[in-house]
Amino acid sequence: MSKCWKKYLLWFAQEHIEFRIAEIESLLSLFKIDMRYDEKPLNQEPFWLVEFTSETDAQLLASRSVSLRNCIELWGRANSLEHLHSTLKAKRDLFVPHFHSQKSFKIEVETFGKHFSQNEKVSKLETFDYLPLQGKVKLKNPDVCLQYIEYYGNKHLNPPELPYEIFFGKLIASGLRQLIQKLSLKTRKFIGNTTMDPQLSLLMANQAQIQSGDIILDPFVGSGSLLVAAAEFGAYVFGSDIDYLMLHGKTKPSRIKQKKRAEDENVYANMKQYHLESQYLDVLISDFTTIFWKPSMQFDAIITDPPYGIREATERVGTEKSNYVVSEEHLATHVPAKIEYGIPIIYRDLLVFASKHLKVSGKLVCWFPVFREDYNEECLPTHPCLKLIANCEQPLSKVTSRRLLTFEKTRPPSIEELNIEYSTIQDFRDKYFTIREESRKEKRLKNASLKKENWEKYMTNKNAVEVHK
């Protein structure tokens, strides 16, 4: 039997747009939903035309998507209002079942890319008076919510007189935009200097295809923002970090107006703030080069943002001194010395760890910093047991960006694959500081020559004035 496809409009938020295709594809695979693109979507376009075989599928997708604002059952799409009206009038009888007298309704007028006053919107609304509306108007939680959307393009300067496209349809479901508000860092109890933005954390959890009851790990956990997002979707969470002061909430406060951290600031306090404490397993103070998880331990997903050595140090326990021994009398209070843990080695270790401690088909989701001019897929970390299934860029500056990588474990590793010694990855940190050194020097020279120029100008003026006198 052939399936019956129905048209829907997916309306995305214009924030972190680089991640939306990967997010939707990840969720479609997680829920095993069939979705067809009416037109191949472009990342920067906020409206996608798609088809589902059932409304439940559309609702399920929206129930987990962070990028999605609304999912609308499409009743009409046109390039002009006249055309839209004639389409809708022709289908008028089909709409009758949605509008019997017991159902309250509302019509929303939305314009994208151009601003209209409330009065202008109302007059747009009045052109729909032919719809067979029977029930009462209800602005809050109506039984049926219809949306009329005018799209003036996504380049906000000089929008055209008339919209490029107009859409009309019934709102089916909304995405998780409100969750981003709820997890806002502004109101979060415990944050660090590099705490991940809630939307990106939730996107990572979706790339990891987290399901309720999964056990996940963040081996560079910091203040635990990735754990919060994963726990929102029902994961039980483990974290580890080398930073003793961070996990005990004793580092310098990250908020500018806060002089001292509160007594109870830690990862657990964040989980408690969002009523997710039942999902918290443990955090360990541990160096990623000494693994304390038992060899048979398998995580359902590993989600992490390793340090890049710019705003957070890349360190592991160790010393440059040979034959160094901590003396007996200092043992009880000794703080281990740390040495540089280069980015190439961190990523090699992370991928080897994932090949061992992920379940087969489990996902490793991690960020990877790159220089945009040097970037090509060859410079990404690889492992024979991990398949790269998504790769999205978030620009950080003109020259640098970080990429969100999603790997899937395809098979268990051989003994050799657990002892990979080499790493072909470029050290982001080294280049970062070399480039910065250069530009600093250039800046100094530029400032010096500007100063000289100004001084000369001043002197000539002064002389001119004196001559004048």
Added chain:
Amino acid sequence: MKLLTHNVLTSKCIRGVTVGYPLLIKATNVKVSEVEFKPDFVAKVLPKIEWDVLANAAESLGHWQNLPKELPNNYENDTDFLKKIHRVLLEVEVIQGELICPESGRKFPITNGIANMLLNEDEV
């Protein structure tokens, strides 16, 4: 630190240690805090757990609640049993104490429920 965590940790990474499992627990402060009971999760996690290790650890902390010495069959639908296991795995927590490597005797302090597994620079 929960007993679920204890069950999946080993000190094998210490130089000269071959198994390092299970770690011994010396607790000076143990707390039992309520965690929402989800039978599906407990049933799912049980096959990954070393039963003897869990039993010994819980017994040493006085929280074994007379559970059987061997993992019974068909526990998936036995809610009372799963509830007791839930308590042992997720609700019993070592707040202050030590984990001790069974081979080298290396101690790892637990403070405010967080275990410090850092080795010193002369041990790595």
